[in-house]
Every structure is written in C-alpha cells, then in structure tokens.
Amino acid sequence: KAGVTQTPRYLIKTRGQQVTLSCSPISGHRSVSWYQQTPGQGLQFLFEYFSETQRNKGNFPGRFSGRQFSNSRSEMNVSTLELGDSALYLCASSIGLAGSVDEQFFGPGTRLTVL
Amino acid sequence: AQTVTQSQPEMSVQEAETVTLSCTYDTSESDYYLFWYKQPPSRQMILVIRQEAYKQQNATENRFSVNFQKAAKSFSLKISDSQLGDAAMYFCAYRTGTASKLTFGTGTRLQVTL
Numbered sequence: 001k002a003g004v005t006q007t008p009r010y011l012i013k014t015r016g017q018q019v020t021l022s023c024s025p026i027s028g029h030r031s032v033s034w035y036q037q038t039p040g041q042g043l044q045f046l047f048e049y050f051s052e053t054q055r056n057k058g059n060f061p062g063r064f065s066g067r068q069f070s071n072s073r074s075e076m077n078v079s080t081l082e083l084g085d086s087a088l089y090l091c092a093s094s095i096g097l098a099g100s101v102d103e104q105f106f107g108p109g110t111r112l113t114v115l
Numbered sequence: 116a117q118t119v120t121q122s123q124p125e126m127s128v129q130e131a132e133t134v135t136l137s138c139t140y141d142t143s144e145s146d147y148y149l150f151w152y153k154q155p156p157s158r159q160m161i162l163v164i165r166q167e168a169y170k171q172q173n174a175t176e177n178r179f180s181v182n183f184q185k186a187a188k189s190f191s192l193k194i195s196d197s198q199l200g201d202a203a204m205y206f207c208a209y210r211t212g213t214a215s216k217l218t219f220g221t222g223t224r225l226q227v228t229l
Contacts, residue, residue, distance in 0.1 A: 033215060043206065043219040056216050090160065094215060101148050101167075101212060106160035 004107035023091035031096025032074040121220035138207030146212035
C-alpha cells in the first residue's frame, strides 16, 4: 500500500503570495489532518477533514484554510503569506471512523519558505 | 486545555545501552491516548508506541516500552539495546478518544554514540 504523499516537497514563496499544498492519504483512509512544524512553536494542529467536511480546527488565523475532495485527497491553502508561515507542513491520514482511535500515518511534509 | 511537556531537549545514549525519555501531560479528560512518535532526519513521523489511558498494563513494542503513571500524569519511553538507527527526534503526543487532534510535546533529540 502506498503511504501518504505530499506535494510539493519544497516551496519558496514571497510575502503576500498565496500557496496551496496537497496531501494524498493512504487508500481507504478518509481522515486527513494537517500540522505545522516550526522550531519556535513546535508541532501545531491546523485542521482535520473527514468525508469532505472539516471536523476539527486548531487556533490558526483565517488565512489558513483547507478542503477535502471526494477521493479523500486534501489541500490546504495559506493566503497573504507572512515570514512566520515558513514551516514544515505535515499531513496525516487515518481511517478516521468516529469512536475509533486508529493510527495516524504521516506524510514526508512540505517545506515552505517565505522570503 | 491539554498540554504535553518534554523537559529533556537532548539526550545521548551509547549503542546497546538503555535510555529513558520523559513526558508529562495535563488533562481533565478520562478517555485519552498517549503516543510516542519518532522523527528521523528524513522528517517522516513514525509511530513508535501507543498507550490507552484505560489500560493499566504498560505498552511494549520490541525494544520500546513505556512507564505510564496515570495518577502522576507521566508517560516515559524506555529504549533498550539502543541502535544507531534510533537517533531521531522523539515526540510525546496526546489525544482524546473523541477527536483525532494530536497535541505534541516539544520533542527530545536522541543521539546514539558508538
């Protein structure tokens, strides 16, 4: 079974631009969660999508948004980029059924650099 | 709010020796789960071990075991017979039984020396 894939792996943008990151979960997984990893703030939860609906949301400004498609692939978008958005963005997929605590499998991440 | 604290930014262990990484957490929930994740230099986060709060028995996975002290809200990871491939960042993480959001600690960088 193929693992979680994230594209692109590396991205360089300038302040004020917007960016879209993509995550393809493991086949059969319906939950996709996104995390931001920075040296200063560590790993922080952005949001989770399940069956095309946002199920949970972290404490990030509205510039951070996401969506999920019918094939469970997910995208996250960051608008009006700031220098502080430079980070490794990780996505994790799981089967995600309510009431079950199944393993979350992480992708390799997208390294975003904002200049 | 739930918090996870890892007080050891860096640890070092000799190959074949045993090392223990510490983690404490704070929660008012009764239904929760604890995890240790490993993030090697390649950056891909890998689950090492998980512990259900309702289980009294400490989880074990080969050379990895935990010491779960529920009353003290402590969840340490013991790595036995350390190998060079164990060198990585180790994150302690928490989630409730109802939401998949993981709350991570700040991580412990483990070095394994010859």
